[in-house]
Amino acid sequence: xxxxxxxxxxxxxxxxxxxxxxxxxxxxxxxxxxxxxxxxxxxxxxxxxxxxxxxxxxxxxxxxxxxxxxxxxxxxxxxxxxxxxxxxxxxxxxxxxxxxxxxxxxxxxxxxxxxxxxxxxxxxxxxxxxxxxxxxxxxxxxxxxxxxxxxxxxxxxxxxxxxxxxxxxxxxxxxxxxxxxxxxxxxxxxxxxxxxxxxxxxxxxxxxxxxxxxxxxxxxxxxxxxxxxxxxxxxxxxxxxxxxxxxxxxxxxxxxxxxxxxxxxxxxxxxxxxxxxxxxxxxxxxxxxxxxxxxxxxxxxxxxxxxxxxxxxxxxxxxxxxxxxxxxxxxxxxxxxxxx
Amino acid sequence: xxxxxxxxxxxxxxxxxxxxxxxxxxxxxxxxxxxxxxxxxxxxxxxxxxxxxxxxxxxxxxxxxxxxxxxxxxxxxxxxxxxxxxxxxxxxxxxxxxxxxxxxxxxxxxxxxxxxxxxxxxxxxxxxxxxxxxxxxxxxxxxxxxxxxxxxxxxxxxxxxxxxxxxxxxxxxxxxxxxxxxxxxxxxxxxxxxxxxxxxxxxxxxxxxxxxxxxxxxxxxxxxxxxxxxxxxxxxxxxxxxxxxxxxxxxxxxxxxxxxxxxxxxxxxxxxxxxxxxxxxxxxxxxxxxxxxxxxxxxxxxxxxxxxxxxxxxxxxxxxxxxxxxxxxxxxxxxxxxxx
Numbered sequence: 001x002x003x004x005x006x007x008x009x010x011x012x013x014x015x016x017x018x019x020x021x022x023x024x025x026x027x028x029x030x031x032x033x034x035x036x037x038x039x040x041x042x043x044x045x046x047x048x049x050x051x052x053x054x055x056x057x058x059x060x061x062x063x064x065x066x067x068x069x070x071x072x073x074x075x076x077x078x079x080x081x082x083x084x085x086x087x088x089x090x091x092x093x094x095x096x097x098x099x100x101x102x103x104x105x106x107x108x109x110x111x112x113x114x115x116x117x118x119x120x121x122x123x124x125x126x127x128x129x130x131x132x133x134x135x136x137x138x139x140x141x142x143x144x145x146x147x148x149x150x151x152x153x154x155x156x157x158x159x160x161x162x163x164x165x166x167x168x169x170x171x172x173x174x175x176x177x178x179x180x181x182x183x184x185x186x187x188x189x190x191x192x193x194x195x196x197x198x199x200x201x202x203x204x205x206x207x208x209x210x211x212x213x214x215x216x217x218x219x220x221x222x223x224x225x226x227x228x229x230x231x232x233x234x235x236x237x238x239x240x241x242x243x244x245x246x247x248x249x250x251x252x253x254x255x256x257x258x259x260x261x262x263x264x265x266x267x268x269x270x271x272x273x274x275x276x277x278x279x280x281x282x283x284x285x286x287x288x289x290x291x292x293x294x295x296x297x298x299x300x301x302x303x304x305x306x307x308x309x310x311x312x313x314x315x316x317x318x319x320x321x322x323x324x325x326x327x328x329x330x331x332x333x334x335x336x337x338x339x340x
Numbered sequence: 341x342x343x344x345x346x347x348x349x350x351x352x353x354x355x356x357x358x359x360x361x362x363x364x365x366x367x368x369x370x371x372x373x374x375x376x377x378x379x380x381x382x383x384x385x386x387x388x389x390x391x392x393x394x395x396x397x398x399x400x401x402x403x404x405x406x407x408x409x410x411x412x413x414x415x416x417x418x419x420x421x422x423x424x425x426x427x428x429x430x431x432x433x434x435x436x437x438x439x440x441x442x443x444x445x446x447x448x449x450x451x452x453x454x455x456x457x458x459x460x461x462x463x464x465x466x467x468x469x470x471x472x473x474x475x476x477x478x479x480x481x482x483x484x485x486x487x488x489x490x491x492x493x494x495x496x497x498x499x500x501x502x503x504x505x506x507x508x509x510x511x512x513x514x515x516x517x518x519x520x521x522x523x524x525x526x527x528x529x530x531x532x533x534x535x536x537x538x539x540x541x542x543x544x545x546x547x548x549x550x551x552x553x554x555x556x557x558x559x560x561x562x563x564x565x566x567x568x569x570x571x572x573x574x575x576x577x578x579x580x581x582x583x584x585x586x587x588x589x590x591x592x593x594x595x596x597x598x599x600x601x602x603x604x605x606x607x608x609x610x611x612x613x614x615x616x617x618x619x620x621x622x623x624x625x626x627x628x629x630x631x632x633x634x635x636x637x638x639x640x641x642x643x644x645x646x647x648x649x650x651x652x653x654x655x656x657x658x659x660x661x662x663x664x665x666x667x668x669x670x671x672x673x674x675x676x677x678x679x680x
Contacts, residue, residue: 163660166626213603263553286506320503
């Protein structure tokens, strides 16, 4: 299936496109009443993730309702630890919770690598979306970076300090690498299957990148991201490492096409540090709380700063849940009109 | 009262001291069994904060038990919003919780500036500690930066995204400045009283600095920190803005003596950007989870990087609650021996 709108893919490959492609992290979900409508009929978040028809439906919503230049498959980065043997619950308004966590070598023995045949519900959802899209926009597949997944497996949820995960790296570095390798191999298999099912681009989310110092980030995160990036030959790869400003310079050497910037990362500096990468981002998501004039002004300001560098417009983090969808549209339309 | 150990004060004033002074953020509290013993007899955290004799007792513990070069008064940054009219609860293992938060102009009308006569329990605790210290070490007083306090007043506690506080800045910038001004004036009064009571140095904690982009950080945080710093004439001032790597360059212009670095801030770069400031920090707190050899090695590595620049040794964040006090001692003793 040839893509009729391949702006995202061309920009990811380093092309200065005729206009800037635009999509939003977390676009499939919570901000749309149409999403909440689908969601309200279900037992919970996980039912939605595991029902391909419904996951496909909510994946399509932002394409049809907001006019973004890409779909991103509705799923969760935590399907990987779950498939490895650590089940999670999604607690309403609180986030994910793992009843069992990793504390010692014994806990690791019960884990297994993800095999073919697992996570088929994700691949099925991808196939359904591809059929539905019919080439009108590319579909983004994704996974969590191994370090971020490890954090959840150790902490059992979010954390203020991630001190348990940080302690694990210091006290059990070998075990940490064992689990990180298992996650990495599972993720590679998972992403290959996503590409086979039809994903046109892969994004790796390293949500907790910012809590490690550079030397640990290299060893415990970037090296695994590199393994994954290198293994994906048939689709461009984007890496979004939130808060990892200290690693941007070295990220220029990753085998990926695009680096996502959060809203605190300086665009000019990033252009210099990441000369060989397409850049994605990085409007502050709180700007969408402003009025039309403000959103337009700030969006234009951002676009100007990226001008002349391969760019995929996005927010600098996931769209906040209580953002007005009309404001998201203003952002999208401004990118389309102003970057042309 | 002349200080017998004034290393901290001289280092803060820019002196290259005969050895590096050392203390730890969060040293008064949770890591010491002696603290937990005092705490276990009380109804809660706030009883400890509001009972000068007990606050003084736990303030003295790390000086006597760990050998740090400074005491820091046991208290909480949230005594300011409480005195302004928003009471908080400290929920065990969860953190602070404000039953009432700020949402609109009406909520602000019920707030008032902190007046003389309020927060006397803090000043009384300071006087008791000063008597107890008898000049053996300086005493640090502190307050939260107005932006961090505003975050708590709006969010009602910690948050993953602080999207309510961020929305408030965008949608109600005037109201935000009104409250920030009230917090600032209250904090100035509060810190002046702390210095009058005997505090030898003042630290301002901007825990949520890292969630703002630079232009907002300037307007909504740094300008208020500057007002406070400028107003304190009789004690050196330290500013610790966690995550504000993007503002370090401009922080060189603040009217404070010392800038605290978190563990992700590059020491060499910070030395260049903050030429006219003493630097405080910045050992990664997770290093104290390591063994004796590792802690010594990493502490020496840090000290070497600061060599030749006025320096106060500390961690790059508060000590993690489950840190072994013996490991803290190794850190402190290594600083003392190796920097001499």
